[in-house]
Amino acid sequence: MxxxxxxxxxxxxxxxxxxxxxxxxxxxxxxxxSSWVPPTPPRRQVTAPYWTEPVPRYTYRRLTKLPSSLDELRRHTVLNLPGMLQGLRFEHTVMAPGGTVPVSVEEETGVLVFTLAGRGVMELDGDRIEVHANDLVHIPAGVPYGMHTLGGTDWVYVLLQAPVG
Structure with a gap:
């Protein structure tokens, strides 16, 4: 039995x-x-990949209200999503007229700067380059660069930074 x-x-x-x-x-x-109960296999939870989940709305509100790190910036938003694209950094910046970003060097990352609106001057390895809406500038790792606005309007740009290699 x-x-x-x-x-x-x-x-x-x-x-x-x-x-x-x-x-x-x-x-x-x-x-x-009751003395014999077959063990139940552990349930495996299937979740959607993290990159398909939307950024919560409250995060967006908080990002748009970040204080600027420099006095000349009207708005400076940095978005780093851990695990999404390892090492990628996204910045959306609105620089006020007369604003300046001092010359610096990124030794381990390359930089792309895409101008959305306004005008600015970029100093790349000693050369001055004037940029305006729809201009894309690539700055390789190890090249010194600085930026300042040109004219009486805001300079709006997106900066993408990623590790080399």
């Missing part, structure tokens, strides 16, 4: 009458079957 119960495959669902549902419609008293 006990072997028949084991081959029947007792499960944990107990009906109101005190019986346990077994494989192929066989019902066995719970007192007989």
């Amino acid at each position: 006990r072997d028949a119960q084991r081959s029947a495959g007792c499960t944990r669902r107990v009906r109101r009458e005190g019986y346990v549902v077994a494989r192929e419609g066989v019902a066995v008293k719970t007192a007989i079957c």
